[in-house]
Amino acid sequence: MNLPVKLREPANITFRGECVIPWDTFEEINSELEETYSHPRNLAAGTLRQLDANIAIERKLEYYVFDIVDGFESGNLIGNYAYVADLDMPVVEHCMVRGNLKECFSKFNPENFRLPVDGLIYRYDDTGYGKSLGATSHHPLDMLALKWQDQLYETKLTDIEWNTSKTGLINPVAIFEPVDLDGAITTRATLHNVSYIEDLELGIGDTIQIYRSNMVIPKVHANLTKSNTWMIPDKCPCCGGMVEIHNENGSKTLHCCNNGCGAKLLSRIVHFCSKNAINIEEMSEATVEFLINKGWVSNFKDIYDLKQYTGEWIRCSGFGKKSVYKLLDNIEKSKNTTLDRFIYSLSVPLIGRTASKTISKYLSGDFEDFYDKWINNYNWALLDDFGAIMNDSMNNFVRHNFLWVKELADEFTFERQKENNKNSNVDLSGKTFVITGSLNTFGNRDELKELIESFSGKVSGSVSAKTNYLINNDNLSSSSKNKKANELKVTIISEEEFLHMIK
Ligand SMILES: [Zn+2]
Structure with missing residues (x-):
């Protein structure tokens, strides 16, 4: 391990980092193992899973910090990394770049790194600005990952497997002779839909090229022999029921017609x-x-x-x-639930958690209102991030299922959404809060966070110049957030003062 026994100075700080094994160590260890690992990633993961510090030392596992979660904020990334390094903690290799990212990227070569890397992360140096960009439900918006071009591997297609999913969509999967994709032995890759197979002109026995998309999901890149002898199944592989081809956005998809599948x-x-x-x-x-x-x-x-x-x-x-x-x-x-959970639970095609939450928020979690609108062919496309196809999917679903949906709903008590603060004239928009310490009125920080957000306020994890209020019941506490708030002259308020604010 490359970690110090002691930090250079005491600090109350939370890091985020990753455990890795460098290439040279990897080769050294592998040469002594009977069953070798195919990639440092697997060896590192295998070592960690043993939960034994001695093995971690023996395998020369290394740790690198790539983020400070809490406890220090200099306002820029380079400054944060410098602070981490000053504490004697190992920091991820980094440098400042300006200009065209693709050009910068081309200067790096994966072969030149001591550690196994699959790409580079670009991140704004100004952390305050970075945070202000927010995040989607999948990833933060202040970072960009560029990956090296995928390597292609040739293999032979041995079968096309068809799997029925919960919506009745039957998904094709390519089965091929084992390929070692950067350390992961792979024999399967998704073929997406019928059109995808048609375009590749697949047939059993064809020579195909496989790659790992973003180093994660195996995909078929091309078909070198194009025999085009594939056959569409004439019945559902699960229930043996009838199948039919649908045309969705120009792509042909296969579906099981049996509702009891x-x-x-x-x-x-x-x-x-x-x-x-x-x-x-x-x-x-x-x-x-x-x-x-x-x-x-x-x-x-x-x-x-x-x-x-x-x-x-x-x-x-x-x-x-x-x-x-x-x-x-x-x-x-x-039986005590919320409208967004209920909608999401129905498995309406294309309606995931985000869409369910959007609807629920819009209708303040009111099931009766929702159902009434739904059976009357409401235009959901009016809502944020709702497209025409999602709208069709909603209305198509209710046309066939309106009866049991209502009967099912009768089992539930719908908790009104806390977002429902439309009638209140309190507006916290543009205000950023940080919460620290224990709470008295609220069960946990998430509850308080939800309430602040319901008044259009923002809750952030760490105190910065952009913070308006630090909510803390113990304003004499010596916590790092308190210190930081005092330094930056951020107003510190108690839970009670906050409740007064929104009255
Ligand atoms: Zn079926």
Whole structure:
């Protein structure tokens, strides 16, 4: 390990970093192992998984900081890294670049790095500006990753596998002779849809080129022999039901027409119960499968009628009185929900969490209002980030499912969204808050954060010149956030003072 035993000076600071094994160490270790690792990434991950500090030292695992999460902020990245280095902590290799990023990128060569790297990250030096850019639900907007061009590997296509998903869409997967993609032995890659196969003119036995897109997902790049002898399945691989081809945005896709298709049912119910959907804790996929096989669950609503089988259920192997009661209790608890969870749980094609939240926020979490609009062909495309295709998907879904959706909804109590502060004349827009220390009125920081956001305010993780208020019940505390707020003359208020502010 390259970590210091002691920091040069005491600091209350949180780093984010990564454990790696350099190429030379990797080759050295591999030469002594019977079963060698194919890439330093795998060796590093394998070493960490053993949770043994001695092995980590033996394998010469190295750690590099790439971010300070909390405890110090100089206003720029280079300054932050310098501070980390001053503490004797190892910092990720970095340098300042200006001008055209692609040009800068071409100056670097992956072969020249001591550590395994798959690309470069560009990030604004001005961290305040970087933070002000915010983030999408996937990634922060102040960073850009550039990856080196993917290497192509040749192999032979041995099969095309078709898998039915929860929406009934049947996805093709290419099966090929094993390829070593930078350390990951791979035999499968998605083929996306029917058009994709048509364009590649695939056939079993063809020589194809595979690459790892962004070093993660294996993809088929090209077909070198183009026999074009592939065949579309004439029935659903899961239920044997009829299939049909749809045309979605110019792409042909294959679908199972059977509404009772097992693949659709199992994955739809697993999705329904999942954490971000209705959230029935401890309802595993295996349990759902068991309930379906028993014939006790064939739709979402059946989950709420499971009590009648308690006697038989607790005698089934794999279950006990305790686990069944716990599960029934969790099912009961899930009846208190929110509109966005409910919408998301229905598996409406193209309607994910973000879209569900958008609708719910717009209607303040009111199910009756939502349902009324939905069955009357409301134009959802009026909402932010909602396209015409998503709108069609919503309205197409309700046309076929309006009855059971209503019946299902009757099982639930919908908690009104806290975003519903439209009627209040408090407006915190443009105000940035930081929360620290323990809270009295709020259960946790997330609750307070939600409330601030409901008044259009912003909550940030660290104090900077852009912070307007630090919410802290102990203004004598010597925490780093408090110190920083005092330095920058940020107003420190208690929870109570905050509540007064929004009254
Ligand atoms: Zn099917």
